[in-house]
Amino acid sequence: MLCLGIESTAHTLGLGVVTERRVLENIKVSYTTTQGGIIPSRASDYLVAELPKLLARLKTPLHKIELIAFSQGPGIGHSLRIGAFLARAFAVKLKKPIIGVNHCVAHLEIGKLVTKAKDPVLLYTSGANTQVIAFQGGRYRIFGETLDMGVGNFLDAFGRELGLGFPAGPQIEQLALKGKHYVKLPYVVKGMDVSFGGLLTNLKQKLSKGDYSKEDLAYSVQETVFAMLLEVAERAMAHCNKQELLLGGGVACNKRLQEMARIMCRERNAELFVPANEFLVDNGAMIAYLGLVEYKKGRRMKLEDTIIRPDWRTDED
Secondary structure (H helix, E strand, O other): OOEEEEEOOOOEEEEEEEOOOOEEEEEEEEOOEOOOOOOHHHHHHHHHHHHHHHHHHOOOOHHHOOEEEEEEEOOOHHHHHHHHHHHHHHHHHHOOOEEEEEHHHHHHHHHHHHHOOOOOEEEEEOOOOEEEEEEEOOEEEEEEEEOOOOHHHHHHHHHHHOOOOEOOHHHHHHHHOOOOOOOOOOOOEEOOEEOOHHHHHHHHHHHHHOOOOHHHHHHHHHHHHHHHHHHHHHHHHHHHOOOEEEEEOHHHHOHHHHHHHHHHHHHOOOEEEOOOHHHHOOOHHHHHHHHHHHHHOOOOOOHHHOOOOOOOOOOOO
């Protein structure tokens, strides 16, 4: 069965075509800036303008598509509406079933498909979302999450203070490679949850004083924040008695985070799974695959039920 997946939760518009066993296509366009952060209206305008060119790159004949899946939430309303509208248009034109899926769960399921992880804890690190997710007790559950902003948004906010564009994460990673000294920063782990707001305020104060180099601060940010994330991920693994850790989300492309995760897993005799970057970042293939999985399990959706859900939590439904 061929499923077309449409991803549009934030600054990326992605199209993916999958079968039950493999990914056939996975293409995307992403909104970026050279200065400042993401402005939802401008991002959505960009995605709409790029849509015709993205559709032209799709190689799979539309008449062969048997199911339409789209990211119903969570995400930015401006962007979610684009994918939902496109999915409805395809479903009506092709007379095919449609299904809206949870973006966060999609990161977990595509990771399992492409890495062959069986029952992992997912450390999900993206712009707006920072969660530790696992399938436990017959459903997806959140075992830890951010109490304020997602780690990607935190890095972007820090990047703006440094004068970087969007997304700032990859640029901060390069700056960190040049850092030589660790600067003590707030380490905020509360039970199974993390918080970045106070850390961002502390960084702004340090930058305003000019006592530390950008490189040292970037290095220190990565060491501190990634340690926080892996602490709660490791605790979730112990709680769930799972021996697999799966990374997901755009921030997981960071090589230092991967290295620290690998060390942690090795020390507890666990296995780390890291998908290729194209499956870590937002992409259409993950939406298509989760849609296919849920459709095969019997889930069906009426066209009138395909309204977007910007605040849809992983552990709902």
